[in-house]
Amino acid sequence: MSHDRERLVGLPGPALPAQPRLRRAIYQLHLWTGLVLGLYLAMLGVTGSALVYRLELNRLFQAPAPTFDPDRVPMASDALAAAAQRAYPGYDVTVVAGTRINRNGPVVEVRLAKGDDRLDRLFDPYTGADLGNAMSMVMRALTWLARLHADLLLGETGRMLNGIGSALVGLLVVTGVITWWPTWANRRRGDRARSPETRSTNTALHRLLGIWGLGLMLVWVVSGIYFAFPEPFNVAASVVSGDDLTGIGYQALTWLTYLHFGRFSAAVQIVWLVVGLLPAVLVVTGVGMWWTRRVRRSVAPTSTRAPRQWAWPLGPARARWVALVAVGCAGWAMYTWANYREEHQVERFLGAVRSGEYRQAHAMWDGEYGFERFLADWGPGGRHTAAGSEIEVIDSTTQSAVVTVYIKTAAPKPVAIDVNKETMLLSHALSDEYATDAASR
Numbered sequence: 001m002s003h004d005r006e007r008l009v010g011l012p013g014p015a016l017p018a019q020p021r022l023r024r025a026i027y028q029l030h031l032w033t034g035l036v037l038g039l040y041l042a043m044l045g046v047t048g049s050a051l052v053y054r055l056e057l058n059r060l061f062q063a064p065a066p067t068f069d070p071d072r073v074p075m076a077s078d079a080l081a082a083a084a085q086r087a088y089p090g091y092d093v094t095v096v097a098g099t100r101i102n103r104n105g106p107v108v109e110v111r112l113a114k115g116d117d118r119l120d121r122l123f124d125p126y127t128g129a130d131l132g133n134a135m136s137m138v139m140r141a142l143t144w145l146a147r148l149h150a151d152l153l154l155g156e157t158g159r160m161l162n163g164i165g166s167a168l169v170g171l172l173v174v175t176g177v178i179t180w181w182p183t184w185a186n187r188r189r190g191d192r193a194r195s196p197e198t199r200s201t202n203t204a205l206h207r208l209l210g211i212w213g214l215g216l217m218l219v220w221v222v223s224g225i226y227f228a229f230p231e232p233f234n235v236a237a238s239v240v241s242g243d244d245l246t247g248i249g250y251q252a253l254t255w256l257t258y259l260h261f262g263r264f265s266a267a268v269q270i271v272w273l274v275v276g277l278l279p280a281v282l283v284v285t286g287v288g289m290w291w292t293r294r295v296r297r298s299v300a301p302t303s304t305r306a307p308r309q310w311a312w313p314l315g316p317a318r319a320r321w322v323a324l325v326a327v328g329c330a331g332w333a334m335y336t337w338a339n340y341r342e343e344h345q346v347e348r349f350l351g352a353v354r355s356g357e358y359r360q361a362h363a364m365w366d367g368e369y370g371f372e373r374f375l376a377d378w379g380p381g382g383r384h385t386a387a388g389s390e391i392e393v394i395d396s397t398t399q400s401a402v403v404t405v406y407i408k409t410a411a412p413k414p415v416a417i418d419v420n421k422e423t424m425l426l427s428h429a430l431s432d433e434y435a436t437d438a439a440s441r
Contacts, residue, residue, distance in 0.1 A: 023179070023182065026175050026178050026179055027175075027179050029171075029175050030172060030175035030176050030178075030179050031286075031290060033168060033171060033172045033175065034172055034282075034283070034286045034287075035286075035287070035290065037165065037168055037169060037172060038283045038286070038287060039283075040165055041169060041172075041279045041280075041282075041283055042279060042280040042283045042284075043148070043149075044149060044165075044220075044279060045276055045277055045278060045279030045280045046276070046277065046280055047145050047148055047149040048149055048220075048272075048276045049272070049273055049274075049276025049277055050142075050145055050276075051142065051145055051146055051149060051261075052261070052262055052263075052269050052272050052273045052276060053269065053273070054142050054145075054146065055263070055422065057138060057139075057142060058138075058139050058142065059424075061136040061138040061139055062136065062139065063107070063122045063131040063132030063133065063134070063136070064131060064132075065105065065106050065107045065122075065131065066106055066107070066124050066125075066126060066127075066131075067106070067359055067360060067363045068101070068103045068106040068363045069106075069126070069359065069363075070370075070371065071371065072126050074101055074108070074125035074126060075125055075126065075127075075128055077096040079128065080096050080108055080110060080123055080125070080128055081093040081096050081110070082128075083123065083128030083129075083130075084096075084110045084112060084121065084123060084128075084130075085112075087121075087130045088112055088119065088121075090114055091112035091113060091114045091117075091119065092112065092113055092114065093110060093111070093112055094111045094112065094113050095109075095110070095111040096108065096109075096110050097109040097110070097111070101125050103363060103365065103366050103425060106125065106363075107122045107123065107124070107125065107131060108122070108123050108124075108125045109121070109122055109123075109134050110122075110123050120133065120134035120135065121133065121134060122134050150162070150227070159227070159228050160228055160229075162224060162227070162228050163224065163225050163227070163228020163229050164228075165224070166220070166221050166222075166224030166225045166228065167221070167225055169217070169220075169221050169224070170218070170221040170222075170225075173214065173217050173218060173221065176210050177211075177214065180207055180210070180211065202285045202288040202289045202292065203285075203289055205281075205285050206282060206285035206286055206289060209278060209281060209282060209285070210282055213275065213278045213282075216275060216278070217278070217279070219256070219259050219260065220260060222256065223256050223257065223259065223260035224260075226253070226256060226257075227260075233253060234253075236249065237249030237250045237252065237253055240252075254401070263421060263422075267340065269341075339396040339397075339398060339403045339405070341424075342396060342403035342405060342419035342421070342424070343393050343396050343403075343405055345364070345419050345424050345426070346393055346405045346407065346417060346419060346426070347393060348364070349361050349364050349426060350391055350392070350393070350407070352364070353378050353385065353391070354391070356380075358371075358374070358375060358378070358379055359371075361374075361378065362374045364425065364426050365425065365426045365427065366420065366423065366425035366426065366427050369427075369428075383410070383411065384407075384409035384410055384411055384415055385409070385410065386410035390408065391407060391408065391409050391410075392407065392408050393405055393406070393407055393408075394406050394407065394408045394414060395414075399418070401420065401421055401422070402418040402419060402420055402421060402427075403418070403419045403421060404416050404417070404418050404419075404429045405417050405418075405419055416428075416429035417429060418430075
């Protein structure tokens, strides 16, 4: 009777008669770990999904910055302080955060105070004009979400708790796989404990998403532990790669970080935005399964008729095919649009060059790239912009923290430009392997 009740409520039946107690104990460990960690796990998933586009949203909502001009001399700190006091009479300037500006942030932050009132404003370093708040409301909200996600708003203690929580989530994943495996093995042998028509939607969805999201959940678990306790991982990387910071050990840690945030390509960011909700969905379906079990236990003594269930509409076989098609479409999208954001940044640069906005185009570059040299390369009649030449993006490759974009120009070889994934600034690529290969074909 107990086995029949387990089948009615979606619990897997015993794989072997000699192991029902062990399997029930593992199931109970999975169940109660999930119930205890439910809100925590759902919070991590929702906040992580919201933070996928944090950098892009910060750039979108930050105060508009002037175009960086290396030939212009910024105002002195005293002059900027005087401009701030004129803009906010009655306030005292407490901090002028330096006037050594760069391409990544051609602004100066000025902090003012009047009694208990505090202001953080950005000023134009060339004119002293007030540009706006140093942090918009959107940026403040994203910063709060980032702190909640990273350290539970508790600083270093919260980061350690997150590492422990990630390990417990790993336990939840492992016990879930152990609980699911015998049921799958029984179905493979043709021993179907329950027909697809009587399997509840909660059970089917929980199992399907849990198995298909297994790899991603493990990546988040391992990376979460790494962020909280990096020392063992760094020691392992040093054992594998020694002092070579570009070795496979350190590269693995770099890719682990990018996989956690999904920032190594624009297409992956879109996928991560959606699948970031996976933990929350697993929590909801898991709680639904537990609640259904409690309700059915309470009505079992007075009724032998099983309550009606909303059957999984596709059935297991069709659901697997739908999942395979979805994964295939996601893989195709990730391959096709993997570097769309970086390629689009280069297209914006080329558009500024074509329209003759050379200062704007030059401001998109990082590093020591003098304006005269820039004009010799990209200006009228420049090395890459000879009359009648077609300039276009032809390919791109991912190189850890940068994307190398290849441009067809008047030169005999494609021009390789690196785009920093974090700042979106351009620089000359260190390697021209693609150009060499293209020239030989």
